[in-house]
Amino acid sequence: MDIFKILDSIQKVDGDAAGRLEHSTRRMFMNRVSSSLAAAAVPTVFASIVNKAYGATPTVTEILNFALTLEYLEETFYFQANRMDNFIPAEYTLVFSQIEKHETQHVHFLKAALGSAAVDRPTFDFTYGGAFPDAWTNFMTFITISAALEDTGVRAYKGQAGNLISAPQILEYALQVHSVEARHASLVRRIIGKLKNDPMMKGWITQAKGFPPAVYAGMTPESNMVHAGLDASTLAGIGSISDDAVTESFDEPLTMEEVLAIAGPFIVKTM
Template sequence: MDNTHSIVDGIDPEIMDRLVTRRDAIRKGASASAAVVAGLRLASVPVALAVLSRDVFAQAPSDILDALQFAYILENLENEFYRAVLGTSAVGAQNRAFDTVRAQIVSAPNGAAIQAAFQQIQKHEQQHVDFLRATAIPLFGGTAPVITAADFDFTGGNGTGTGPFARATAELEFLLLTAQAFEDTGVRAYKGQASRFLIAGNTNADIALESALRIHSVEARHAAKIRRIRRQRNPGETALRFSGYVRGGGIAAAGASMIASPPGEVVAALNAIYGGNTPESNTQHTVYNDVTSTATTIDASTMTGLGGALAIAGGDTQLTAATMAFDEPLTKAEVINIVQNFIINNSARGLP
């Protein structure tokens, strides 16, 4: 067991990461709470950090609106990707780009099952787009931007149509890997944004948070399904689990061994998608005990209590089980870095 009770150690990396953003906000003139000012006046870095770590979560509704607008772009990206794959995009060129791989889905073993899974997933992405545009964003006084299939380049080429993911249009294994990567990115993005919805006593914030959590778990079902489809096609790739778990971190967690000569940019993208400041291989998690006012960080790969129990039938180590047992967040900046080349630059319309 690795219990740390230091007030600084109790702040997890995700929070530390966000502190930088809030520090910028404070520098730009946002109000700092009296407690923060007092902490800073004491010139005690640990105290100021500890106070900031709570103050940073005193979110404003405008922060929620930003998180919802961000989610709206990601949901459109996913939705338009699946529409193009299925040949139902409103933009003909997007449909035609996937003609080759679409024919491979039809003729693949279990092709009907893959097709049905894609259709069900696309239906949900459309529902998420509609829910965010018609309900969630207006709840906070916002208006969703108009986004169409023409705003995206699913090759990851930022409009060139010849980006590193172009093989997804012509190779089914590559397409399935790309779909999994989008879904797992979605899971990690929602997880990273959840704390922005925390406003005590604000019912609209609660509604938005609960909806975000419920969408987040649907994305996890999608990712798990695609992982299972890929495992069935590649029985030897045991990084892909029938359980749908993410096992390990970085490109190892992608399960990409069947992709011949992946482009360097794709390797880098997969390392980013399953890596980051809190990579999928992370095993340390912080719980704040609000009865004792103590933050405790547990390393699940070394904690006590499991004994030899894990070795009974699976043969997995505690470390391997610990990486599977927790999905990890991505920050907004990390997600934007991953998806920005799939979105054709248009900063005037809020598209990164």
């Protein structure tokens, strides 16, 4: 099953889904994903989730396997980078070793929680099907992918919180991982801002600023200002505080389907 078939299968169940998967997501795939990706297998965990009726609540096991797959992705990414000679600039080696340590801990924790139900580690392609050909030679590309993975992770966990509301302890674990991913994302984004000399690239997400665009888009894009029915940009007490700051103040969720669309091209095959 390839990524487009999955998108199509979502659409069959819910005709509006393609519209809700941000346009930039589809455009990005069309433009960037090489033909090798058309043959890519998608992890069974993702496939089984997406094959369910759109909007059906995934089981706790499915959510944990979804999280485990993302943690495998992150851990593998940093494991490789941290073992390459002269790739990560010396001043940032502590930062990326610390991030790797946490991703490894998350993998171990989730595998222990899932036991025999845990999915295996897939094979990954960090060039994203050729879209990032210099992922392992250009630190700027590497760190751009890093920010994308961390911000996607934050949004992915946030998107599943509601599905865990009747499993309070699992919910708490998910929140405890979620904030660690946000700590990572903040520093990685700030390092990008420094390296690019871009003061608007901050630890927090202004509007939907970041790359690739799909990571910051979605049904509830990072630029959203309405929360629990309240438009935070019109709050009486915020005075002249800008809409940019309002968007920075709230991070937004991604659905499982949206995360699949973003992460799918990193995944070459399941073991």
